[in-house]
Amino acid sequence: MTDPVADVRLLPVTGLPEVRPGDDLGRLVVEALERAGTPLVDGDVVVVTSKVVSKAEGLIASTDAIDRSELVLRESHRVVSERSTDTGVTRVVASHAGPVMAGAGIDASNTGDAELLLLPHDPDASARWVHDKILAAVARPVRIGVVLSDTAGRPWRTGLVDLALGLSGIQALDDLRGRSDTEGRDLAVTVRCLADEIAAAADLVKGKVDRVPVAVVRGLGQVVVADGSTARSLVRAGVEDWFALGRAEAVRDALGVSPGSALSDNIGIESVRPEPLSRRVDRALQVALTGGDAVEAAHLAGDATVVRLRARSELQLGRAWARFEVALAGERLQSASSHEDGTVVVHISEG
């Protein structure tokens, strides 16, 4: 009945110098660990903040040459959600690096003022590179794994946690399907994401402010298995991704206004701050009328909550009316309408 699992230790790797392009990260880590009297042992997982890997790889963009917002689009292949803020537009994107992250994981802090740090486009390859460099620096046989970590937000929870951006030499998922629980029944769907839990654990001893970009997770030897796992395979895609667009974006996209497009920018993007009802109504109206139909829309008596739609063709009026209702629902607004020949009047209220 007692469990074979033993203690796990999270060791911060302190005393690393500022990493610069071309640095041998493996040697720096191994030397720091040896100076601290905790050389690597079999079963260690070395968790390295992607930021120092980006620095060593020289993945730096100058803000003189490109705007941050353009860079976010360049470093991603799909916009998932977007909100306007006081300083621009924040976009959650499917990054070239793999994960869905705000701002494509582009990082400004801790680097020069006019410089932005980009994520490696193949973080699993970068993890293998770090792994190889560490083994070369250790210069004795040692069975270790490497996780490249990055910090990301989560849709439904406040605060950031670290996740596995890249990995080498570890088992990413612990698949308990098929095994039985203590009373002999099958465990239904229990696939644990070890790689992300390791990254999150290591973050507890890595410093965001103090310079501790590397930690060693010691005592998880069973995880250090070269089973071909990659961090990229942890990213849900296609039909597996039930949240490929945010709530508002899904509705706008279905009406022909894709997030990240010039059209979306022109129409205007929901703000992170409270907005007047009139702005939300007008945005819904613009989204609705991208249908291309010749429909005339006006606020009745200057009232933001009453919109009159008019068209020569009843077919066009019907289309615009239905699209406006859908767009209003996308703005979390309710509507009630009345219709007379050639005219629809829509009354709008908060949901």
Added chain:
Amino acid sequence: MTDPVADVRLLPVTGLPEVRPGDDLGRLVVEALERAGTPLVDGDVVVVTSKVVSKAEGLIASTDAIDRSELVLRESHRVVSERSTDTGVTRVVASHAGPVMAGAGIDASNTGDAELLLLPHDPDASARWVHDKILAAVARPVRIGVVLSDTAGRPWRTGLVDLALGLSGIQALDDLRGRSDTEGRDLAVTVRCLADEIAAAADLVKGKVDRVPVAVVRGLGQVVVADGSTARSLVRAGVEDWFALGRAEAVRDALGVSPGSALSDNIGIESVRPEPLSRRVDRALQVALTGGDAVEAAHLAGDATVVRLRARSELQLGRAWARFEVALAGERLQSASSHEDGTVVVHISEG
């Protein structure tokens, strides 16, 4: 330049008996730790799997009395996403316990066959209860924190990780905004979710199969602060929640078909398995025609990819046409249409 952060240890608490309703979980944990020669010390965070708390609190539902799917709806206040599977409908819901989780976190494994374990409705109160019971059993002054953990999926990543369902006596978020980085610049938005990282770390030594439902995270003393943090406050709500509905659900909802409703059930729910185009087209058509308009729809020449819409009123036809286009986009299908008096023909293709 060296960092003050010291090692952190993850200690599995082994040798706990099967927990039963009414058990004093605090005493069981303290005794197990003392037997193992690792009594609690100042700064420890005790991470307890919610399952054993549910058992101790007797939060058990009989599957004789209620269907699991009804139970999921009863234990939640909003359906976020839903998919049909071979065995029923899987729903991601905003649970009464707080987090957004598949199946409201209801758990079958490790309990009797006809029994389901429910999550506490006030997990922060349950965490305080465990905290109090531990302090009473220790019977000496010790400054500890408690995290109630549960296992949840994530929208964009494969595999489950543990998160903080409830907490007591710890700082949930590490707010680095306002502090400066090593080069004196302000760190933009770096609020780390310590509570979730602690839960994830503890899961590395807790067993899903072997009976280790409790772990101690030792060495994070600075986190053990009674600052009034709750796990419930970690759940994003309202305008902060950009992913209040899945992509497909957002579109259906905007057309008047809410996930979790009888209407959604009747129309049919997207499957986790590949589906024939005809099924997706018919579902979109049904969603479109819930608008209530008297519209006649038919497949032209039995071709699933061509739908003819007819109505006496051009206004109704326009509405149904626009709604059908939106519903098709919600099914990730593209459409091109032609219109003649009283008739619209829609040609549908994969996106």
